[in-house]
Amino acid sequence: MPDHNSPTWSHSLPTALLLMAPFDILASLAMDIYLPVVPQMPGILGTSPAIVQLTLSLYMLMLGLGQVLFGPLSDRFGRRPVLLGGAILFALSSLGLAITSSAPLFVALRLVQAAGASAALVATFATVRDVYGARPEGVTIYGLFSAMLSFVPALGPIAGALISGAFGWRAIFLTLGVLGLAALGQALLRWPETSPSPSGKVKPSFALILRSGAFWTYTLGFSTAMGAFFVFFSTAPRLLIDRAGYSQFGFSLAFATAAVAMIVTTRFAKGFVGRYGISGCLIRGMAVIMAGGLLLAVGEVLTIPSFESFMLPMWVIAVGIVMSASVTANGALKAFDAIAGTAVALYFCIQSLIVAVVGTGAVLLLKGDTAWPLVGYCLVMATVTLLALALLNRHGRQ
Numbered sequence: 001m002p003d004h005n006s007p008t009w010s011h012s013l014p015t016a017l018l019l020m021a022p023f024d025i026l027a028s029l030a031m032d033i034y035l036p037v038v039p040q041m042p043g044i045l046g047t048s049p050a051i052v053q054l055t056l057s058l059y060m061l062m063l064g065l066g067q068v069l070f071g072p073l074s075d076r077f078g079r080r081p082v083l084l085g086g087a088i089l090f091a092l093s094s095l096g097l098a099i100t101s102s103a104p105l106f107v108a109l110r111l112v113q114a115a116g117a118s119a120a121l122v123a124t125f126a127t128v129r130d131v132y133g134a135r136p137e138g139v140t141i142y143g144l145f146s147a148m149l150s151f152v153p154a155l156g157p158i159a160g161a162l163i164s165g166a167f168g169w170r171a172i173f174l175t176l177g178v179l180g181l182a183a184l185g186q187a188l189l190r191w192p193e194t195s196p197s198p199s200g201k202v203k204p205s206f207a208l209i210l211r212s213g214a215f216w217t218y219t220l221g222f223s224t225a226m227g228a229f230f231v232f233f234s235t236a237p238r239l240l241i242d243r244a245g246y247s248q249f250g251f252s253l254a255f256a257t258a259a260v261a262m263i264v265t266t267r268f269a270k271g272f273v274g275r276y277g278i279s280g281c282l283i284r285g286m287a288v289i290m291a292g293g294l295l296l297a298v299g300e301v302l303t304i305p306s307f308e309s310f311m312l313p314m315w316v317i318a319v320g321i322v323m324s325a326s327v328t329a330n331g332a333l334k335a336f337d338a339i340a341g342t343a344v345a346l347y348f349c350i351q352s353l354i355v356a357v358v359g360t361g362a363v364l365l366l367k368g369d370t371a372w373p374l375v376g377y378c379l380v381m382a383t384v385t386l387l388a389l390a391l392l393n394r395h396g397r398q
Helices: 013-032 035-045 049-077 079-097 103-132 137-167 170-190 206-210 213-243 248-266 269-302 307-333 337-365 372-397
Strands: none
Touching: 013 049, 013 079, 013 103, 013 137, 013 170, 035 049, 035 137, 035 213, 035 248, 049 079, 049 103, 049 213, 049 337, 079 103, 079 170, 103 337, 137 170, 137 248, 206 213, 206 337, 213 248, 213 269, 213 307, 213 337, 213 372, 248 307, 269 307, 269 372, 307 337, 307 372, 337 372
């Protein structure tokens, strides 16, 4: 079992958060800060909107697939080398994105950027499991990480619109590269090894994890929550900018209100878990996501695209996202602390695969400049999750 009082990690809670949070935030920021310029990128790169959509979808896909490699590597050889290697890849590829105008190279560098973010992300979460898995600070860290990540969708597009408006789109990726180098510098100096067995003797245990019904059920719930946000930010620029006539900055402000709804809900997440439990919280989260999807469908049928028809239902979905995501990690991973890197990797990998494949399929098949992709994803995935949870609970009672 991990040594949760490892002497190698002596940071106070605020210091630990300042050290770990940048890697968690940058993995998401690399997606969100880019959104305001997505409609311009086909013309800039001389390619089609479908290829530009791939730079979003493939990033998400690689973010998950990379963890299948980096999670077990972090169990075998330690968190620190995986974290540092990932940070280097992320920073250098971001700087490369800032200087290219070639569509094939742009797509390739986005894949490398995602691979670096993947390595850093899995090493960060595995470190949290190593150090804080049995300590009360762990609940605080996960709660604060959720709150911070809620700010990223709120501030990322606004920052992207401001940076691109003042300095051009290349400055967005230059900013990511500089931030990546700053986080790398901190880690080089202050991030010790925390893995309980960084000796190369630990073997991946994929089969053990994949046989767990709880792991699959709660990973489906996490996929539903994160996928709803993925489909939202994949469709929002085309719907609000192209169809509703929003400016880049106006779009960013409207987009940010969904993140504000998540931030507000995060303040009550601990109370939800305490009142309803892990299973009950997931059920209610899925129900709220479905309710938001139905409201979107009504708006799409009865009105033209507007803040009221698209963003207000998204606020409802945002509440469901937080209610669900606040319990899915504990539900999926609680039995696998001894192989935290591998378990975290599979959790994020499967979630990313589901989101990339099902979410992108919804965007491509259900008219990506309408609310229908988000409606379809929310209703179908929430239904599947609820059925899986009912089956899990039934088996648990037998």
